[in-house]
Amino acid sequence: MGLFKLFLTLLLQSLTAAAMAAPDAQKLLAASDAIRNPGQPFSVRVILTEFQNGKQVDSSNLLTFSRSTEQNAQVASLVQFVAPIRDAGKLMLKNGSDMWFYDPATKASVRLSPQQRLMGQASNGDVVTVNLARDYKATILAEEDIQDGESKTRRSYKLGLAAATDDATYANIELWIDADNSRPLKGRFFAESGRLLKTVYYRRFMPQLGTERPTETVIIDGLNPQAVTLMRFSDYTARVMPSNWFQRDYLPRFQP
8 A cells, every 4th residue: 555655646746747847838839929029019021922833923022010909919910012013002901800901092991801812822811910829729739859941950849729719810720839949930720621721931030129030931832832932021120100000990091
């Protein structure tokens, strides 16, 4: 009986130590968010380039303005289309669960879905600032070595993310986070049906607004690996932005 009690005591101690050593999945996700997104109002230039079978077929130049709202740590984003010329001046607004597209030629704003494709493999929801820790419930699935977007082996935590809000862009995500520094390394994004929509690699980390952030995101189509969209981020700038920039009614008057 004494040996049995000793065994139980050692087992409980072992389980307690393992639980204390295991990182908190939601905190890991929040730390990864902080690397992707500055914790202050900012703008960033986003260059989208679409490739098919290794050849460039399209590109777009965007300027994104983002700031946190007072409600629930949401992030509001306003996207201004800069190029090509046919799209210059168009706007896309994401505020809470609402997403709108404004065309100055028609002076009309229409509702959008974050899941709709913007260009290539990039959806509308991919070009706005997203707080994953708010929109998803995270669990740790594994600790494993993976090849990152620059073909380097990284020790990582594999997180499973389940949508926790109605305005989450994807139903489920698998996200690999660097175990040493919480950098996002790789993501697999799924539809409600369980179909793989895309695989994403975060790479080329460079100093931007106080920390090293990914300046390139490679998006690979879930069905056709020859369909690739590259997102480049540059010119991160801290800004003071009025709240009315992020209101639908203000879109016709927007001047950055």
